[in-house]
Amino acid sequence: MGNLYLINKEYGENGLSLAYYDKEAIVVLLHDGVYISPKLYPSKAKIYAIKQDVEKRGLSGKLSAEYMVAFSLPKHVEFIDYYRLVDLIVENKVINFA
């Protein structure tokens, strides 16, 4: 069981500042949290984003693996649905910033 950081835009950066020190952090970007700059993603964290929220905001391209590589951004983002988010919530300790 790891720490699952739920990150929305408004206070998400506070959560990322703590997740930075977490070697096993799991971060889920949801709602407007998908707008947070990839430069702020904790380097050791596994990063997920809710696919539906990404697509609604037209960010599929800018959070794609190809874009991250092309612009030397630090992390790859894995897109998941809300069913997978529920699994993650059940499996981990939730740290909510959403």
Added chain:
Amino acid sequence: MAQRNVLIMINRPPYGSIYYTEGLRAAVGVTSGVDENKATVAYLGDGVYFALTGVDRKDTDRYLGTLKKQGARLVVQKESLKERGIKEADIGEGFEILPAKEIFLLLQGADFTMDF
């Protein structure tokens, strides 16, 4: 039920909403009862404005008094102060200033977290 460590994180400033008050009310609730749970309140981001000297705390004084009696810690994120140009000398009595790394350790040791 066994004793639990609970970290209450307050992200919102002490104006414009009741979250800063409700967070402290929740912290008092955590420390109530037979389990003698331990509460720590962490002020992050704009939440740190609550810790400034001279802030009107008439609406939270009783919560703060209860938490003090229960030995709860009130901690303020150092980086959040710096980002806002707040000097550490401007932080009120009873608040500890901790870097994010140490607040993370509190988070890691918590059985449960709440955010306000």
